[in-house]
Amino acid sequence: MQVFTRVVDTNSFSRAADTLNLPRASVTTIIQNLEAFLNVRLLQRTTRRLNLTPDGAAYYERCVRILADIEETESSFASSAKGPRGKLRVDMPGAIGRMIVMPAMCEFHSRYPDIELMVGFGDKPVDLIQEGVDCVIRVGTLQDSSLVARRIGVFQGLTAASPGYIERNGAPQTIEDLEQHTAVNYFSSRTGRVIDMDFVVDDKTVEVKMRGAIAVNDAEAYLSCGVKGAGLIQPPRFMALPYLQSGELVEVLPQWKPLPMPISAVYPHNRHLSQKVRVFVDWAAELFERCPLLSGQEDSEGRCLPTSTPASMVVKRGVPEVAGTVDVVA
Numbered sequence: 001m002q003v004f005t006r007v008v009d010t011n012s013f014s015r016a017a018d019t020l021n022l023p024r025a026s027v028t029t030i031i032q033n034l035e036a037f038l039n040v041r042l043l044q045r046t047t048r049r050l051n052l053t054p055d056g057a058a059y060y061e062r063c064v065r066i067l068a069d070i071e072e073t074e075s076s077f078a079s080s081a082k083g084p085r086g087k088l089r090v091d092m093p094g095a096i097g098r099m100i101v102m103p104a105m106c107e108f109h110s111r112y113p114d115i116e117l118m119v120g121f122g123d124k125p126v127d128l129i130q131e132g133v134d135c136v137i138r139v140g141t142l143q144d145s146s147l148v149a150r151r152i153g154v155f156q157g158l159t160a161a162s163p164g165y166i167e168r169n170g171a172p173q174t175i176e177d178l179e180q181h182t183a184v185n186y187f188s189s190r191t192g193r194v195i196d197m198d199f200v201v202d203d204k205t206v207e208v209k210m211r212g213a214i215a216v217n218d219a220e221a222y223l224s225c226g227v228k229g230a231g232l233i234q235p236p237r238f239m240a241l242p243y244l245q246s247g248e249l250v251e252v253l254p255q256w257k258p259l260p261m262p263i264s265a266v267y268p269h270n271r272h273l274s275q276k277v278r279v280f281v282d283w284a285a286e287l288f289e290r291c292p293l294l295s296g297q298e299d300s301e302g303r304c305l306p307t308s309t310p311a312s313m314v315v316k317r318g319v320p321e322v323a324g325t326v327d328v329v330a
Helices: 002-010 013-020 024-038 054-078 094-111 163-169 176-180 219-227 237-246 275-289
Strands: 043-045 050-052 086-092 115-121 135-139 147-155 159-161 182-187 197-201 204-208 211-216 250-252 261-268
Touching: 002 013, 002 024, 002 050, 002 054, 013 024, 050 054, 054 086, 086 094, 086 275, 094 115, 094 237, 094 275, 115 275, 135 147, 135 275, 147 275, 159 163, 159 237, 163 250, 182 219, 211 219, 219 237, 261 275
Parallel strands: 086 115, 086 135, 182 211
Antiparallel strands: 043 050, 135 261, 147 261, 159 250, 197 204
């Protein structure tokens, strides 16, 4: 595996042989024997370059992860006193990353200078095992028993509309009034299903299917449509706060809040929780605890948010998902 990954990384049998201090003929023989053992072609060889076959690309990704695990295991025994180290791949909702996590990255790096973070953002489903992701931050209820979810925060939502929408249509006063209103609908990236609005009424969750002229699956588009008056929306409070403070959004039905959603750090159950994953999850939990609007505390000023954060950096509650892993409810 080490020889194969070195050939791919250097895109050359000769350079791989040099870095491994092996004869070029030995490297060629090792790759040929590997392909014969696996009974697949891993590399397409041309006069100018080497190209991975689809099987070769899949095998390469597995080899990289296995070799990294071996290196981490060896280094943990050889230098455990030096603290956590190595590459750590995490994934999280874009708005949480931009508004909360990334502004504090210098703090994390100062604590753990030997951890190399690879941070991914996006709303597309992520398969932790297949894609080699160590840990994700997600919103929703864990459905897959092969994964562990440690709760690190909570999303508190609200229902809102623009002043222009309210001027044209009035503000709903009861849940029943919603039948006469239009919403900006949000559909799941994973299932394609439009996510109903929900309200906690007398300790019970009431879901309301809203009529809407537009449905989106993009966070910023969702908020933008609401701000422009396209309909009612249900964003998380901490992300809508800049719009509420500027008067671009007005909260409606404040006595009936959407169901709060847990924010969790999720990682595979069958994987030993490495020291670097553990310290990242602990740090993320501490970071969210310092933010009242993400820790279940009331704070209308949202003091955890960076003052320089643009109001456009907002996201629909529960948009990001993990494929087959977290059932995200909006």
